[in-house]
Amino acid sequence: MKKVLLLLVSLSFIYSVNAQKFVWDKLNSGISSGNLYDIKFVNDSVGMAIGNDGSINFVLKTTDGGLNWNNVATASIDQLVRACDFVDVNNVFIVGRKGGLYKSIDGGQSWSKLNLGTNVDLIDISSPDAKAIYICTAGGRYINYDGVGWATKTVYSADDFVAVGFPTKNEGFLTATNGRVWRTSDGGDTWDTVKTDQESILGSHFITYNVGYVVGGKGMVKRTINGGINWSDTLIYPEDYKNIDFRAVSFPLQNFGFIGGNNGTILRTADGGSNWIQEITNITDKIYKIDAPSITSAFAVGENGIILKRRDASSIHENDFNTINIYPNPATSVLHIVHTVTHEQAQISIYNLNGKEVLHSTLTKGNNHQLDISGLTQGLYLIKLLSDESSSWGKVLIK
Numbered sequence: 001m002k003k004v005l006l007l008l009v010s011l012s013f014i015y016s017v018n019a020q021k022f023v024w025d026k027l028n029s030g031i032s033s034g035n036l037y038d039i040k041f042v043n044d045s046v047g048m049a050i051g052n053d054g055s056i057n058f059v060l061k062t063t064d065g066g067l068n069w070n071n072v073a074t075a076s077i078d079q080l081v082r083a084c085d086f087v088d089v090n091n092v093f094i095v096g097r098k099g100g101l102y103k104s105i106d107g108g109q110s111w112s113k114l115n116l117g118t119n120v121d122l123i124d125i126s127s128p129d130a131k132a133i134y135i136c137t138a139g140g141r142y143i144n145y146d147g148v149g150w151a152t153k154t155v156y157s158a159d160d161f162v163a164v165g166f167p168t169k170n171e172g173f174l175t176a177t178n179g180r181v182w183r184t185s186d187g188g189d190t191w192d193t194v195k196t197d198q199e200s201i202l203g204s205h206f207i208t209y210n211v212g213y214v215v216g217g218k219g220m221v222k223r224t225i226n227g228g229i230n231w232s233d234t235l236i237y238p239e240d241y242k243n244i245d246f247r248a249v250s251f252p253l254q255n256f257g258f259i260g261g262n263n264g265t266i267l268r269t270a271d272g273g274s275n276w277i278q279e280i281t282n283i284t285d286k287i288y289k290i291d292a293p294s295i296t297s298a299f300a301v302g303e304n305g306i307i308l309k310r311r312d313a314s315s316i317h318e319n320d321f322n323t324i325n326i327y328p329n330p331a332t333s334v335l336h337i338v339h340t341v342t343h344e345q346a347q348i349s350i351y352n353l354n355g356k357e358v359l360h361s362t363l364t365k366g367n368n369h370q371l372d373i374s375g376l377t378q379g380l381y382l383i384k385l386l387s388d389e390s391s392s393w394g395k396v397l398i399k
Contacts, residue, residue, distance in 0.1 A: 022268070022279045022280070022310055022311065022312055023279070023280045023281075023310070023311060023382065023384070023393055024266060024279060024280065024281045024300065024308040024309065024310050024311075025308065025309050025310075025311060025392070025393070026283065026306065026307070026308055026386060027066050027067070027069070027307040027308065027309055028068075028069070029049065029058075029060060029069050029305045029306070029307045030060070030069055030070075030071065030305075031053075031058055031060075031071075031305035032304060032305050033053050033304060033305065034051055034052055034053025034054065034056070034058060034304075034305060035051045035052070035053070035288065035302065035303050035304070035305075036049045036050065036051035036058060036060070036288065036289075036301035036302060036305060036306065036307065037050060037051045037082045037083065037288050037289060037301070038050040038051070038082060038083040038084055038124075038288070038289050038301070039289050039290075039291045039299050039300070039301045039307070040084055040085055040086055040291055041086075041291055041293045041297070041299065042086035042088065042089050043089065043293070044065055044293065044294075044297055045062075045063055045064060045065050046061075046062065046063050046089055046107070047061070047062050047065075047066065047291070047299065048060060048061050048062075048084050048086075048092065048108065049069065049299075049301050049307055050081050050082060050083060050084045050094060051081070051082065051301070051305075052080045052081060052082075054080070055080075056073075057073040057077050057080060057081050057096075058071055058073065058305070059071060059072050059073040059077065059081065059084075059094065059108065060072075060307075061107075061108045065297075065309075066299060066307065066309045069307070072108040072109065073111075074110065074111050076102065076110075076111045076112060076113050077094065077096075077100070077102050077111055077113070078100070078113065079096040079097045079098050079099075079100030080096050080097045080100075081094050081095065081096035081097075081100065081102070082095065082096055082097075082122075082123065082124075083095050083096075083122075083123065083124045083125050084125065085125045085126060085127045085133075086127070087127045087129075087130050087133070088130075089107060090104075090105055090106055090107050091103070091104070091105055091130065092104045092107065092108055093125055093127060093133065094111070094125075095122035095123070095124070095125045095135055096121075096122060097121045097122070098119045098120075098121065099116050099117075099118040099119050099120060099121075099122065100113070100122060101113070101114045101116055101122060101135070102114070114150070116143060116150055116152070117152075118137075118141075118143075118152060120137045120138055120139055120141060121137060121138045122135050122136075122137055122143070123135075123136050123137055123138060123160075123161055123162060123163075123164075124136050124161070124162070124163045124164045125164065126164045126165050126166045126172065128166045128167070128168060128169050128172075129169045130147070131145070131146060131147030131169075132144070132145070132146065132147075132166065132169040132170070132187065133145040134164050134166055134172060134188065135164065136161035136162075136163065136164035136174055137161060138160050138161070139154075139157055139160065140154055140155050140156040140157040140158060140159040140160070140161065140176075141153065141154050141155065141157075141161075142155055142161070142164065142174060142188060144187070144188050146187070153188065155174060155182055155191050156176075156180070156182075158178070159174075159176035159177075159178060159180055159182075160176060160177050160178070161174050161175065161176050161177075162175055162176060162177050162201060162202060162203065162204075163175045163201075163203060163204045165204060165205060165206045165212075167206050167207060167208050167209055168209065169187070170184075170185060170186055170187040171184070171185050171209040172184055172188070172206070173204065173206050173212060173228070174191070175201050175203075175204040175214060176201065177200060177201060177202070178198060178200070178201075179195065179196070179197050179198045179199045179200060179201055179216075180193060180195060180196055180201075181193070181194050181195035181201070181204070181214065181228050182194070183227060183228050185209070194224075194227065194228030194229060195214070195228055195231060199216055199217075199220055199222075200216045200217045200220070201214050201215070201216045201220075202215060202216045202217065202245060202246065202247040203215045203216075203246065203247045203248055203249045203289075204249060205249045205250055205251055205257070207251050207253070207254050208254065209227055210224070210225055210226055210227045211223075211224065211225050211254045212224050212228065213249050213251060213257070213259075213273070214231075214249075215246035215247065215248070215249045215259050215261070216245070216246060217245045217246075218242055218243070218244075218245070219236045219241040219242045219243070219244050219246065220233075220236075220246065221233070221234045221236050221246060221249075221259060221273060222234065223272060223273050234269070234272070234273025234274065234276070235273065235274055235275065235276070236267075236273075236276060241265070241267075243262070244261045244262050244263065244265050245261050245262050246259045246260065246261035246265075247260065247261055247286070247287065247288050247289070248260035248261065248266075248287045248288060248289045248290040248300065249290065250289075250290040250291055250292040250298070251292070252292045252293065252294050252295050252298075253295060254272070255269070255270060255271055255272040256268075256269065256270050256295055257269060257292065258279075258290050258292055258298060258300075259276075259290075260287030260288075260289075260290050260300055260302075261286065261287055262286055262287075263284050263286075264281040264282070264283035264284050264285055264286075264287065264302075265278065265281075265287065266278070266279045266281055266287060266290070266300060266308075267279070277355075278355055279310070279355065280351055280355045280382070280384070281300075281308060282347070282349050282357070282384050282386055283306060283308075283386070285302045285303035285304050285306045286302045286303045287300050287301075287302045287306075287308075288301055288302045288303075289301050289302075296312075297310070298310040325337070325338045326338075326383065326394060326396065329395075329396050329397060330396070330397040330398065330399045331373060331396060331397070331398055331399070332373075332374075332398070332399050333372070333373060333374040334370050334371065334372060334373065334374075335370065335371040335373055335396065336368070336369075336370055337363065337368060337369040337370070337371065338368050345362050345363060345364050346362070346363045346385055346386060347360065347361075347362055347363070347385070347386045348360070348361050348362075348363055348369075348371075348383065348384070348385050348386075349383070349384045349386070350371075350373070350376070350381050350382070350383050350384075350396070351381060351382045351383075351384065352379065352381060352382075353379070353380060353381075353382070358376060358381070359371065359373065359376065363385075373398055376398050377398070378398055378399055379397075379398060380395060380396075380397050380398075381395070381396050381397075381398060382394075382395060383395065383396055
C-alpha cells in the first residue's frame with residue numbers, strides 16, 4: 001500500500017510540474033559586459049554570482065532573493081575568479097586563476113587570500129562540510145582541506161577538470177573535459193575512473209553518490225544511477241538540440257532538474273531525463289551555470305552579465321509591467337502599447353502557453369506602438385518586455 005501511495009504522489013508531482021508553465025526573468029545584475037560563470041545560493045534569500053570581464057572581477061551578492069545585487073569584490077581578490085561555494089551564510093570560498101583562493105568569514109564583506117603554494121588555475125569548488133572542502137584544477141589535480149590544512153594531489157595529469165561535486169563529506173566526483181569521470185568514497189585518498197569515453201563534458205551534478213548527470217557538446221546529457229558504473233543517454237531529441245552545447249546542470253531532486261546551454265536554452269525534466277520541456281528565457285546568451293536550491297527556486301547565469309530567476313507563469317498578472325501599459329485586454333486584432341522605455345530600445349515578445357514565441361517587436365525610445373495580433377488564434381498569451389536592465393511579464397487574452 002505504501003508503494004502505491006508513493007507512486008501516486010510521484011506521478012502527481014510529475015503531472016503538476018509538467019502542466020505548469022514557467023518563465024525566467026532577467027534580473028538587473030548591474031553589469032552588461034563580461035561573463036558570470038557560477039551562481040550559488042545558501043538559502044532562498046542569500047546568494048552569489050561569480051565572474052569577470054577579463055580585467056575586473058564580479059563577486060555579486062544578493063540578500064533579497066535576487067532583486068538587488070552588489071559587487072563585494074575587494075582588492076585582496078587579485079586573480080580573475082570563476083567559482084564559489086558556501087559553507088554557511090557567513091563562510092564563503094571563491095576560486096580563480098593562478099592558485100587564487102579567497103575566503104570570507106562575514107558573508108562577503110571582507111576577503112582574505114589563502115596561500116596554496118601553486119599557480120595552477122583553480123576551476124571549481126565543493127564544500128559539503130566546514131572540514132571537507134574540495135577544489136579541482138587544470139592539469140588533473142585536486143586540492144582538499146580536512147579541517148587542519150590544505151593538500152594537493154595529482155589524479156591524472158592528462159585531465160583538465162571542469163567540475164567537482166561532493167554530495168557527502170567523503171563521497172565525490174571529478175569530471176574532466178575529455179569525458180572522464182573520477183569517483184572517491186574516502187575523501188579523495190583514492191580515486192576510481194567510472195567513465196572513460198571521449199564525449200566532451202562541460203558540466204556535471206551529482207545529487208547522491210549513486211545518482212548524477214553530465215552534460216556537454218552537441219546535446220549530450222547522460223545519467224547514472226549506480227555511481228557512474230553505467231551511463232544512459234537521456235531522451236534529448238537530436239533534431240531539436242543537437243547543436244546545443246549544454247554547460248549547466250542542476251537537480252534539486254534525483255529526477256527533477258534543469259540543464260542550460262547555448263542560445264539561452266534551458267530545459268527541465270521531472271522524470272530523470274526521459275522527457276524534457278523547454279522553458280521561456282527570451283535570451284540568446286550562453287547559460288554557464290544553474291543553481292536550483294529547491295523545486296520552486298532556480299537561478300541561472302551566463303554571458304554579458306546575465307542573471308535569470310525562474311517563476312511560475314501562473315503568478316503573472318494581466319499587467320506586471322512598470323514601464324508600459326498594454327490595452328485593450330482582452331484584445332481582438334490590435335494591441336496598443338504605451339511605454340516609458342528609458343533606454344534606446346527594448347524587445348517585446350508574445351508566447352503561447354506552450355512556450356513558443358509567436359510574435360516579436362522592438363520598442364524604440366520615445367515611441368508608442370501598435371501590434372497586429374490578427375494572425376493569432378484565440379487564447380491566453382504571455383507577454384515579455386526585455387531591456388538591457390531587466391525583464392517583466394504580463395498576460396493578454398485574445399478573443
